[in-house]
Amino acid sequence: MNPMIRVRLSAMMFLEFFTWGAWFVSLGTFLSINLKADGAQTGDVFSTQSWGAIIAPFIIGLIADRFIRAERILGFLHLVGAVLMYQMYNAETVGEFYPYVLGYMILFMPTLALVASVSFNQMSNPEKQFSSIRVFGTIGWIVAGLLISYAFRWDNSEAAAAGQLRNTFLLAGGSSLLLGLFSFTLPATPPRAKGEKISIGKILGVDALKLLKDRNFAVFFLASVAICIPLAFYYQVTNTFLVHSGVENATGLMSLGQVSEVLFMLLLPVFFTRYGFKKTILVGMLAWVVRYLLFAYGNADDLFFMLILGIVLHGVCYDFFFVSGQIYTDARAGEQYKSAAQGLITLATYGVGMLIGFKIAGLITDHYKTGEGSFDYKMIWLIPAGIAAVVFLLFALLFKKETKKISL
Structure with a gap:
């Protein structure tokens, strides 16, 4: 280049x-x-x-x-x-x-x-x-x-x-x-599909729905939607939680999550190759549980390190679930449905899954409001921790061992 x-x-x-x-x-x-x-x-x-x-x-x-x-x-x-x-x-x-x-x-x-x-x-x-x-x-x-x-x-x-x-x-x-x-x-990037017939189904990745006939892919698909509920809590609540807890420079501190994302992205190929898809994605799910427990029981004083650890876990939470999930989707879809499958997963997670998650996060936050600018954050964080734990357990039980090895 x-x-x-x-x-x-x-x-x-x-x-x-x-x-x-x-x-x-x-x-x-x-x-x-x-x-x-x-x-x-x-x-x-x-x-x-x-x-x-x-x-x-x-x-x-x-x-x-x-x-x-x-x-x-x-x-x-x-x-x-x-x-x-x-x-x-x-x-x-x-x-x-x-x-x-x-x-x-x-x-x-x-x-x-x-x-x-x-x-x-x-x-x-x-x-x-x-x-x-x-x-x-x-x-x-x-x-x-x-x-x-x-x-x-x-x-x-x-x-x-x-x-x-x-x-x-x-x-x-x-x-x-x-x-x-x-x-x-x-640099000029001409339209890729100029003159081609297009359909709503193709745009939404509907062609990839037939992949749901495979039990493991269906379990992964539903888990991807469900895990977006805890993800929505992170985006919606964390910065406010840190500020209300008395943490200064909350936005800058949260950027540690992106630093972590880069570092764990480098570790992902090693972990994926050594332990396989199922164990990798389970680690990603478990990280969501641990992160929210750290938020629930940490504070801005003597347990401030717990809040920092919760932020730094972002690399494991995101990379080990979502990035490894993209790799899995790419491998299972094959050449014919590769683009459609990625489009479908994106629509289901960032579209439907997080739409549900943001709504739930808002309702939970209101439910545990204790006064003007005051919230029971311990209970607020225990909710997504519990959801992530349920998704973790169901995935561990329902996702069967793959016979076909997935490589990076």
Whole structure:
């Protein structure tokens, strides 16, 4: 790959995930402290990510893959996203905020596939080249968190109460504007399916439903949907929990989860090869249980290390379940259904699974509210820990030993 193209693609990935991390991590805290949102309202706002994931395949399949070059639609979506970010910055109530964040997530979620498409189009060997480009996205997310906590200090308790978390939307909007303009300078990525017939079933990956006839794949599919319920608690509740617990620089500390994600991604091939898919994914599920128990019983004082461990476990939680799950799906689907199967899993997890999870997290948070800005977080965290434990046990019992070896 041309070195300059590599630099441009790396910058694209950095800005893409910097934009997301600059506002999404601290969103729950902003909603709770600044917009006085209750748990149900917070769940509805976070659910916009799921609606975006559900709608994204239509934008990609019906527009980007057929009519418009990927880098151009990427630029357009981010330019409009910058305008919506500014409107979110100005919103004073949850009712005013919601339509803007819904519109933003409907436009943003397709860009995750678009940046991958632009990257793959320039690669001669994606299996070896993509990870070195994609890692800059994780770096972008980390940098956003560090800036918010340690450079601008918008998320410390006093600044958050004073409304400074609102500035995260300006930061994200500026990044979105920059990426929108930058996208038009990226290498041309022509529509892949121009002139081809397209169907709703193909866009949604319905063709891959026949894979559910295999017992093990069906068990994995249902477990993937169910484990997204605990995952939703992490995104929706953690930052608010840390701030309410008196933890300073919560957004920056949560970036340790992305550092962990990179490190455990390097360990995943070793673990996967030595212990196989079932044991790897069970470790990922068990990590969710342990993480939430650490959150439930840790605190910002003498047991602060438990909160840090819970954050650092993100690499195991995400990589050992979701990344190994993508590998398993790719191996079981075969060439004919490979793309459809990945699309179906994405729709089922980030769409349906997390939609359910965000709703449940909101209801549980409201149920255990003990006063203004006060919650019984021990009980709140025990709920997703219990759900993850049930999924772990059912998967361990129902997923039978595979006769076909899956390799990386």
